[in-house]
Amino acid sequence: MTHYIITENNLPLPPEKPLPKSYRHQAYPSLAQFAALKAEEGIEIAEYLPPVYDSQTHALGVYVPQGEAWTREVVPRPAEEIAAELKQQRARNILAISEAARDYLFAQLDSDGLLLVDRLVKAGSAKALACEAWWRQIRTEQYRRMAVVEAGVEDFAAEMLDFSVYGDKPFMVPELLAELPDLA
Incomplete structure (x- = not known):
């Protein structure tokens, strides 16, 4: 299944000026659900590639671009x-x-x-x-x-x-x- 995230000003969430609360910090299974958001100024929908990692030894960091999509940085836990x-x-x-x-x-x-x-x-x-x-x-x-x-x-x-x-x-x-x- 392909997941998508909503981005603002080409920056992944969470943005400096947050989107409405109902749109924040969510991965969406379908672009069709949020097609209307494309029309709004400054809001884009980008593909999200969930990283594969071991949660016992690593944690998710900041959002980073990966080609046309976004993913999260994987960082070692202390x-x-x-x-x-x-x-x-x-x-x-x-x-x-x-x-x-x-x-x-x-x-x-x-x-x-x-x-x-x-x-x-x-x-x-x-x-x-x-x-x-x-x-x-x-x-x-x-x-x-x-x-x-x-x-x-x-x-x-x-x-x-x-x-x-x-x-x-x-x-x-x-x-x-x-x-x-x-x-x-």
Whole structure:
């Protein structure tokens, strides 16, 4: 698809004297939509050639002519900016892992069920101990995943948000409640 930009006085946007706000900073897919602008004094429509670049290491600079069309200059990003962005992305990924583990655990066992498991573990219930081991296994994996992402040992992947490989909790709450009379 060919894109076009509106230019003023043969200079690409943004001009010193800006066009109406509805025309600024846009790439248009069709010249037909803006054919009337050609008739207006000082306004031209030029072809825009989007540059190919890696947004993690480079940024778009000023508009520059390229033959009859316009494009944007591609400039390297400062190393400090890239490092700060990577740090922010790692923090977001770590938070996502933590939330995914919490959501998975609490979808299986709510706070009341967790309290029940805790009381039954203190009483020595084997079923509650199995639920606690399941819970700890998921939490341990959560913190392992968070640590390797934070250290940069492994790249973040969507699979890091999936804790379903640990299955459902070993026993349902009614099975755990059935243990209560035995402990009384």
